[in-house]
Structure formats: structure tokens, C-alpha cells
Amino acid sequence: MAYWLMKSEPEAYSIDDLKREGTTLWDGIRNYQARNFMRTMAAGDRAFFYHSNAAPPGIVGLMEVCEIKLVDPSQFDPESHYFDPASSTEKPRWDCARLRYLGHFAALLSLDALRQQFSEDELAVVRRGNRLSILPVSDASAARLLELLGPLV
DNA sequence: GCCAACGTTGGC
DNA sequence: GCCAACGTTGGC
Numbered sequence: 001m002a003y004w005l006m007k008s009e010p011e012a013y014s015i016d017d018l019k020r021e022g023t024t025l026w027d028g029i030r031n032y033q034a035r036n037f038m039r040t041m042a043a044g045d046r047a048f049f050y051h052s053n054a055a056p057p058g059i060v061g062l063m064e065v066c067e068i069k070l071v072d073p074s075q076f077d078p079e080s081h082y083f084d085p086a087s088s089t090e091k092p093r094w095d096c097a098r099l100r101y102l103g104h105f106a107a108l109l110s111l112d113a114l115r116q117q118f119s120e121d122e123l124a125v126v127r128r129g130n131r132l133s134i135l136p137v138s139d140a141s142a143a144r145l146l147e148l149l150g151p152l153v
Numbered sequence: 154g155c156c157a158a159c160g161t162t163g164g165c
Numbered sequence: 166g167c168c169a170a171c172g173t174t175g176g177c
Contacts, residue, residue, distance in 0.1 A: 007162085007163080009163085029161095030160080030161060030162090031160085031161045031162065031171090031172080032160095032161085032171085032172045032173060033161095033170090033171065033172055033173095034161085034162085035172095036172080052162085052163055052164085053162090053163060053164080057163080057164075111164080127170095128164090128169085129164090129168085129169040129170055130162095130163085130164095130169090130170075131161075131162040131163050131164080131169070131170060131171090132162075132163095132170085132171090133161090133162065133163080
């Protein structure tokens, strides 16, 4: 089982939205590197839910990967912000994963705190200039994160 | 097949 | 709003 970190702007979709819905389609990924990471996920993997563009940004909860390589429906919707005219139903360019809510952590672990605990090599999210919305987390870093974050609530 | 330009993303 | 990072695109 691998660990990941997935970012979402809470104004667009927050951990509370996921708690309410139970599962969600993680769609709208339009960055190739993030998409490629998402394709290497496996069902049963865990993902840290990270609030980006928040004050402060940081890890707020934990999810489980349910399904991967699902076609992202928003790419075909002309009304959608994520509409991609270059994509076709025959050759879809973007896919997505289904994630399940596992829980909140008692408190947000901020990016500042993460930078104090982890080097840029240990945890990609603290790397200066990193803008990826989906990142792998090593088993060792995941174990330390879970220890810092404490039990799910 | 090189490589400049583009698009996406998010911290600041 | 700037800019850093980088996979992909596309002109040649």
C-alpha cells in the first residue's frame, strides 16, 4: 500500500465536503505530471488530504483510493471550467480517481510545520517551487506524518 | 528529434 | 499578480 498527498482548494472542494459525500471523483486534474502520478495509484492506497491556497495550507485528513483510471467526465462538458476541446471520447486525455473519506486529523498540520519536520528530499510538498497537486509520499515519511498528526477523528 | 513555448498549479 | 517547475506540444 502506497501513500500520496492530494491537494484541493477548500473553497473548491474541502475535507468537509468529502466527509459529507463519503466518496468523490477526484476530477479536474489538468497537469500531466499529476495525472501520471494518479495513474500509478492502486486501490487501497492512502492519501493525505491537503488544503491548498488556504490560510494556512496544510494536511487536514486521510483518504483511501477506491478506483483509478476512470474517465474524467468534466473534459467533455463545454460548461465546465475543465472542458478540454482537444480531448475526445475515443481518446480521452484526462482521467481521475475515486477517493473515500477516512477521517479528519485533530488539527491541521501546516506547510510551515511540515517544513520544520521534513527536508525537501523527504517530502516533496515542502520543496520550494513545487506546485504539483498530487505527490507520492514515501512509507517512511508517511509513518512520521501519521505520528505527527495523531489518530483520526 | 531538438527545443522554445505553453499550460497548469499554488505559495507568496 | 509574479514566478517556479516541468510534462507536453508543435514548429522546423
